[in-house]
Amino acid sequence: MKAKECCGLVGICSDSSVSRKLFFGLKVIQHRGQEAAGMAVADGTKMRWHKDAGLVHEVFDKEILDELEGNVGIAHVRYSTTGMKTADEAHPIMAKTTMGDIAVCHNGELTNAEALRDHFRKKGAGLEGLSDTEFIVRILAGELEASTDPTRAISRTLAKLRGAYSLAILIGDRLFAVRDPHGIRPLCLGKMKDGHVIASETPVLDLLEAEFIKDLKPGEIVEVGANVAKSYQIPTPRHKAHCMFEYVYFSRPDNCLDGQLVYDVRRRIGEILAVESPTEADSVFPVPDSGRAHAAGYADGSVIPMAEGLIKNRFVERTFILPEQRDRELSVLLKLNPVKSLVEDKRIVVVDDSIIRGTTMRKIVQILKKAGAKEVHVRIGCPPVRHPCYLGIDMKTREQFVANEKDEKQIAKEIGADSLVHISLEGLVEAIGHPMEDLCCGCLIGEYPVPIEGERVRHQETLKKFY
């Protein structure tokens, strides 16, 4: 089992209709969320929206996109980390205000959602949804009552939020993009021929033939117009906290994130891993598709040839539901099959990006041994994940991690491998190319960039200044 992605968002302001551009933008970041999709579009007089459970192509068709008429809009793919998994909670989350309709798409997770929930309960407000984005919308709606300046209302809203949030906000027909003060989740800005686009990942810009302008800075608010993009800055702590898992697993390899091409980072991870854990072997196998770039780097660094020894069935849906335990056991076999001639009597290094529960890797080792592998050595492009994520990734309990309270030898035994080595934290940081103090490595080291009850927090002095 892999960690589930969080969410992804796209926003466009253009001289022409945006619904199709948003639709294709969402298709590019479908990997960031497969439970629900939604879109809100404004034409200067009216805001229209549509959202539902399902993949992007299941939620939208030609008729729906035709009805979403307008030159400015926001869109979202969702995997829920908080709240119920219902179509109602698909984004955008909407509200009516004195400034007209507003719509918000959120990627991330608030760490003070419980405090906000109490606050609204005490005020007697009904809580329609359970997702933390609902709180953002309510606070913003309240601030818009108090101020007719949307940028001021947004910055006053942000002062009440803690945690990870990249936001696309539609206020009437004005589009705003926001990145939290630590820059935990990604968000970039691009210039199209006839407008501007914001997106969670740069391949959306590539698809729309938009020129990359920048990654939003931590704490940056951008008002995105068709011709200009105006920037504002809220106070930020001294250090950033970009999620290291975006580089290791979540982002597409062709995404350029905060100045680093994710594919290059993954290759460097593989190369460093090869230096840190030299292995006598005949072949390096990637786990398709997640371990491909890491394995290519490992093969380069170790001078052991890479081979496609595991073949992926491309037609198994990611949302495939297997009702019986026995069927679930078969699911890895359905997805991956070994090439026997590459396996028989061979010493194999299997490379993947990360291990969470260990169920998939255990099955892969079994498959290879059953196909005649002499030795199976597992190499992982991420240090052991032992702590929960509170910042937008669905890894919530320590018990779910195979590395919980175990060392590498014990994990190797549990998954049946002849050896297991994870990249070191120092090696990972070197491969990513940002200083350690500008990365979130909370799920690796149990120390988080924002206060979380019962957990260690780093740089607390600096954070207090802003909060």
Ligand code: SF4
């Ligand atoms: S805890 Fe882990 S997954 Fe969550 S934001 Fe930090 S690095 Fe990313």
